[in-house]
Amino acid sequence: MSYHGGSFCGWQAQPHLPVATVQATLEQALSKIATCPVTTHCAGRTDTAVHGVAQIVHFDDPVGRSQKAWVMGVNRHLPATVRVHWSKSVPEEFHARFSATSRRYRYIISNTGIQSPHHVGLVSHCRKPLDAQAMHDASQALCGEHDFSAFRAAQCQARHPIREILEVSVKRVGDFVVLDIEANAFLYHMVRNLVGSLQMVGLGLRPCEWIAELLAGKDRTLGGDTAGAEGLYLQSITYPRRFELPQNSPPSSLFLGGS
Known part of the structure; x- marks a missing residue:
C-alpha cells in the first residue's frame, strides 16, 4: 500500500488522537469488506508526515474474500491519500515486520x-x-554493521543500537538532493538524523570525515538537527523469495519516480 503521510498522525493506531492514523484508516476499510474487525501488522511504522511508497501489511482473512475484494473493494472505502496496490495469500509463517x-x-x-x-x-x-557529492562521500562511512547511537532519537525503544546499512547514496537530480538508504532495520528517527548531519557536510559546515567521527563517538547531542519528516519515504521492503511477493512498487513522488 502507499499513502501521503501529511494526512495522518503516523502509522500506528492510537486512541484519542485528533488526526487519523494510517493503520486505523486501513483497518476501518478492511473491516467493511470483512464485515468484522480486522487487525493489521506493517513492515515499518512511519511517523507523522512520513510517506509510504510500498508499505507491506499483513492480516488474517476472517471470511475468505477474493484478492480483488481486498484491493478494489478496500480502496473504495479509503481516502484518496491511501491506496492498496495488490494483495496475495501468504503462509502462516509470514509476518510483514x-x-x-x-x-x-x-x-x-x-x-x-x-x-x-x-x-x-x-x-x-x-x-x-x-x-551532494560531499554528502555522498561522507555517507559511505555508514555502510556496514555499526552502533548507530549517534543517530538514534532519545525516544527510541529498540533493544540495542546495532544496525547494518547495506547501501547508501546521495545524488543531485536537478533541483533536488536525494538520499537512498537500505538497511536490515532502522532506529527511531535514524534516517532523519543522518540526513540532518549530512546536510551540515553538504553546506560546508563540517568536513566529510565528521560523519565517521560522529558514528564512532556514539553521542547524538553532537550531530546535526533532525531533518523534517515531509521529505522521507518508506520506499520498499525486501523479503525472502520463497514468499513470492510482487517486487514492483508505485513511484515515490510525482517528479523522481521509483527506486
Whole structure:
C-alpha cells in the first residue's frame, strides 16, 4: 500500500488522537469488506508526515474474500491519500515486520532559493546550495554493521543500537538532493538524523570525515538537527523469495519516480 503521510498522525493506531492514523484508516476499510474487525501488522511504522511508497501489511482473512475484494473493494472505502496496490495469500509463517530482510528509505530535499508551493508536504527544503557529492562521500562511512547511537532519537525503544546499512547514496537530480538508504532495520528517527548531519557536510559546515567521527563517538547531542519528516519515504521492503511477493512498487513522488 502507499499513502501521503501529511494526512495522518503516523502509522500506528492510537486512541484519542485528533488526526487519523494510517493503520486505523486501513483497518476501518478492511473491516467493511470483512464485515468484522480486522487487525493489521506493517513492515515499518512511519511517523507523522512520513510517506509510504510500498508499505507491506499483513492480516488474517476472517471470511475468505477474493484478492480483488481486498484491493478494489478496500480502496473504495479509503481516502484518496491511501491506496492498496495488490494483495496475495501468504503462509502462516509470514509476518510483514519480522519476515523482512531489509528496508529501503528515500529522503528528498528541494535545494532552491525559494521552495515551490507544489512541493510543500512532499519534500524537505534547503535554500542554501548543498554539495551532494560531499554528502555522498561522507555517507559511505555508514555502510556496514555499526552502533548507530549517534543517530538514534532519545525516544527510541529498540533493544540495542546495532544496525547494518547495506547501501547508501546521495545524488543531485536537478533541483533536488536525494538520499537512498537500505538497511536490515532502522532506529527511531535514524534516517532523519543522518540526513540532518549530512546536510551540515553538504553546506560546508563540517568536513566529510565528521560523519565517521560522529558514528564512532556514539553521542547524538553532537550531530546535526533532525531533518523534517515531509521529505522521507518508506520506499520498499525486501523479503525472502520463497514468499513470492510482487517486487514492483508505485513511484515515490510525482517528479523522481521509483527506486
